Amino acid sequence: MSAPLTQDNIVFDKVEVKYSEYVYALRGVSLTIARGEFVFLMGQTGTGKSTLLKLLTREVKPTSGRVLLWGREIGGLPERDVPALRREMGIVPQDFALLPRKRVYENVAYAMRAIGATRREVRRRVPEILERVHIGHRADAFPHQLSGGEQQRVAIGRALINNPPLLLADEPTGNLDPAHSWEIMEILMELNRRGTTVIVATHDQMVVERMSKRVVNMQGGLVVSDVTPSDVSAEAITQHVTAGWDDEEPAHEDHPILEPEPPEEFEGPIPLDEEDLEPEVPPHA
Amino acid sequence: MLDRIEFLLTEAITAMRRNWLMSFAAISTLAVALFLLGGLGYVLIRMNAAAEDLSGRFEMRVWLRDGVSKQQISEIAADIRAIKGVKEARWVPRDIEWKRQIELTPEVAYFDNPFPDSFKVILADISLGPEVESKIKALPRVDAVEYLRAEQQFMEQLMNFLQWLATFVGGLLIVTSGILIYNAIRMNILARWREVRIMELVGASRSTIRIPFILEGMLQGLLGGFTASLLIFAAQQAVAEQLKAVLMTAALPRFPIELALVVLGGAGVVFGGFCSFLAVREPVRRRMGV
Numbered sequence: 001m002s003a004p005l006t007q008d009n010i011v012f013d014k015v016e017v018k019y020s021e022y023v024y025a026l027r028g029v030s031l032t033i034a035r036g037e038f039v040f041l042m043g044q045t046g047t048g049k050s051t052l053l054k055l056l057t058r059e060v061k062p063t064s065g066r067v068l069l070w071g072r073e074i075g076g077l078p079e080r081d082v083p084a085l086r087r088e089m090g091i092v093p094q095d096f097a098l099l100p101r102k103r104v105y106e107n108v109a110y111a112m113r114a115i116g117a118t119r120r121e122v123r124r125r126v127p128e129i130l131e132r133v134h135i136g137h138r139a140d141a142f143p144h145q146l147s148g149g150e151q152q153r154v155a156i157g158r159a160l161i162n163n164p165p166l167l168l169a170d171e172p173t174g175n176l177d178p179a180h181s182w183e184i185m186e187i188l189m190e191l192n193r194r195g196t197t198v199i200v201a202t203h204d205q206m207v208v209e210r211m212s213k214r215v216v217n218m219q220g221g222l223v224v225s226d227v228t229p230s231d232v233s234a235e236a237i238t239q240h241v242t243a244g245w246d247d248e249e250p251a252h253e254d255h256p257i258l259e260p261e262p263p264e265e266f267e268g269p270i271p272l273d274e275e276d277l278e279p280e281v282p283p284h285a
Numbered sequence: 286m287l288d289r290i291e292f293l294l295t296e297a298i299t300a301m302r303r304n305w306l307m308s309f310a311a312i313s314t315l316a317v318a319l320f321l322l323g324g325l326g327y328v329l330i331r332m333n334a335a336a337e338d339l340s341g342r343f344e345m346r347v348w349l350r351d352g353v354s355k356q357q358i359s360e361i362a363a364d365i366r367a368i369k370g371v372k373e374a375r376w377v378p379r380d381i382e383w384k385r386q387i388e389l390t391p392e393v394a395y396f397d398n399p400f401p402d403s404f405k406v407i408l409a410d411i412s413l414g415p416e417v418e419s420k421i422k423a424l425p426r427v428d429a430v431e432y433l434r435a436e437q438q439f440m441e442q443l444m445n446f447l448q449w450l451a452t453f454v455g456g457l458l459i460v461t462s463g464i465l466i467y468n469a470i471r472m473n474i475l476a477r478w479r480e481v482r483i484m485e486l487v488g489a490s491r492s493t494i495r496i497p498f499i500l501e502g503m504l505q506g507l508l509g510g511f512t513a514s515l516l517i518f519a520a521q522q523a524v525a526e527q528l529k530a531v532l533m534t535a536a537l538p539r540f541p542i543e544l545a546l547v548v549l550g551g552a553g554v555v556f557g558g559f560c561s562f563l564a565v566r567e568p569v570r571r572r573m574g575v
């Protein structure tokens with residue numbers, strides 16, 4: 001697979017990352033992701049998925065090899081340019097990173113204020129962003145009053161404040177049950193349909209299998225397989241997966257995300273009330 | 286722009302309130318340090334002014350031998366004026382001195398005038414007193430030199446001591462309060478790791494992340510400076526009350542509280558800003574965690 005270094009691609013070119021003398025996180029990864037793709041980075045814990053994402057956010061520098069984002073080498077980007085780089089992407093961290101003392105609305109507003117938005121812009125955009133991730137009805141809740149899936153949606157919403165062309169999500173379904181995992185995937189797919197390039201690191205076999213998207217399998221810091229399903233259209237998969245995902249989910253239309261759902265009904269069919277209040281439930285097997 | 290300032294300032298105040306105990310320690314230590322430095326500085330300024338007022342008393346009386354001529358007197362006057370540290374040398378004719386004495390104690394009028402001619406020498410710099418004295422003594426036809434050497438030296442020593450004390454104790458406390466401010470900011474950076482991390486995640490500029498902490502240090506400095514001004518003002522009022530009661534004289538000159546607020550507040554802001562700048566410059570190593 002040769003890597004076209006155009007400005008329409010994200011390119012990892014023989015990238016190695018060494019955390020210390022003996023700890024290799026990546027051992028020479030070459031990978032090309034096109035603009036508009038939806039890609040899963042799949043693999044056991046410790047195989048280097050997070051490190052791959054961190055190369056793009058420039059939390060980690062490559063020990064050798066090159067990382068190109070839309071044709072621009074970012075491995076050697078000076079530290080002072082990193083904030084600007086991060087404003088070109090949405091980052092959804094594994095642990096949500098919500099401010100516990102701020103409400104849902106304030107959490108997103110705070111991040112917007114931090115990147116220089118005025119109060120006016122915040123008032124205009126936050127409700128819109130919250131709607132996009134289906135959490136508008138919980139705008140006044142504190143994070144601890146939300147289920148894990150809802151917290152994850154807030155974290156995704158916050159990642160959208162820069163209108164990023166690229167969204168990076170690290171184990172977004174790590175702590176969620178299948179129903180909530182599906183909600184998150186729906187949101188990510190919807191963003192992808194609107195043109196956002198989405199890269200998801202996960203070890204959740206079930207999510208990956210049902211999504212039928214490109215899967216980059218990693219093992220020991222190397223890419224061991226890279227499979228793109230080409231025979232089925234994304235729309236068809238969506239419908240198929242939606243139907244078969246969870247029998248208790250209400251049936252979805254073509255574009256389930258575009259359809260505003262009444263909050264009560266939305267939460268209603270999920271019978272896991274205790275778990276809703278407890279985001280710390282261990283990940284399902 | 287205003288929006289921006291408001292955000293940064295709100296962040297700073299929130300941070301300070303959340304960590305109020307540490308902020309309190311930093312502010313109060315800085316207040317005491319500035320109280321000592323500023324207060325003793327004020328005392329020194331006042332004492333210098335007082336010393337200037339007293340300069341009339343820091344004069345030397347130079348007695349000449351008997352029977353010097355007018356010609357010789359003007360020569361001696363020129364010699365004395367040429368000595369470094371002498372501000373003024375005025376001839377006091379023996380007749381005038383005698384008249385003054387008779388006014389004070391009329392009984393002596395029956396005697397002959399025992400006074401020789403003399404000079405009143407006013408010093409430009411009281412610390413040069415002993416030097417001037419020995420130089421004048423070495424002049425021909427000078428009989429004796431008289432001056433309030435002990436008082437001068439006492440004043441001088443007292444002022445030197447106070448200066449030393451102010452510098453030493455105040456300096457020590459300044460260093461301590463600097464460490465406390467630095468520490469308060471470091472602790473706040475740690476306490477606010479979530480906010481810092483989110484700002485890093487969404488690509489907030491480095492200055493947006495750092496300025497609130499620096500503002501917080503400046504704010505602590507400002508509060509420390511203001512507290513010190515008020516402490517000095519209170520101390521000065523208390524001293525003035527005491528003096529009024531004991532000496533029955535007019536009050537001390539009015540304390541320039543506005544000036545103190547500006548000077549000490551400004552010093553606090555600069556100092557607090559400097560300490561917190563050092564605190565944010567030191568990186569806090571922590572994983573952003575994508």
Ligand SMILES: Nc1ncnc2c1ncn2[C@@H]1O[C@H](COP(=O)(O)OP(=O)(O)O)[C@@H](O)[C@H]1O
Pocket residue numbers: 019020023024025043044045046047048049050051052201572
């Ligand atoms: N900051 C770090 N310092 C040292 N080793 C690290 C660091 N981050 C990750 N590693 C190591 O690098 C390897 C890959 O980690 P990571 O990219 O987090 O994998 P994954 O996300 O697939 O679980 C692991 O062996 C991990 O222990």
Ligand SMILES: [Mg+2]
Pocket residue numbers: 046049050051170201
């Ligand atoms: Mg990981």
